[in-house]
Amino acid sequence: MFRIPVPTILFVVAALCAPALAQAPPGDAAAGQRLVEERCNACHAMDRRKSASQEAPSLEAVARMSSTTSLSLHAFLLTSHPSMPNYKLTEREVDDVVAYILSLRH
Numbered sequence: 001m002f003r004i005p006v007p008t009i010l011f012v013v014a015a016l017c018a019p020a021l022a023q024a025p026p027g028d029a030a031a032g033q034r035l036v037e038e039r040c041n042a043c044h045a046m047d048r049r050k051s052a053s054q055e056a057p058s059l060e061a062v063a064r065m066s067s068t069t070s071l072s073l074h075a076f077l078l079t080s081h082p083s084m085p086n087y088k089l090t091e092r093e094v095d096d097v098v099a100y101i102l103s104l105r106h
């Protein structure tokens with residue numbers, strides 16, 4: 001009988017579950033929507049409409065990008081960008097905005 005060591009089994013289970021866990025942000029999408037309406041809506045459209053800024057994609061377009069994940073959004077929102085206002089978001093606010101953007105996929 002072939003026996004698989006428990007650490008190997010745990011590693012495989014963790015590897016299989018990691019993508020699903022990485023996609024489930026802990027934030028509140030409704031709170032994220034309110035924050036986006038206050039701070040981001042001047043440049044980023046919140047639906048399929050064309051954005052107010054020629055350079056800023058709609059948030060729905062961002063949500064539908066294949067590269068958009070909870071992790072990539074967190075990294076983006078926690079890094080300053082010359083073309084965006086330098087908002088200082090709390091960790092909770094970032095979680096909320098990420099949850100809102102990912103909710104736009106549906």
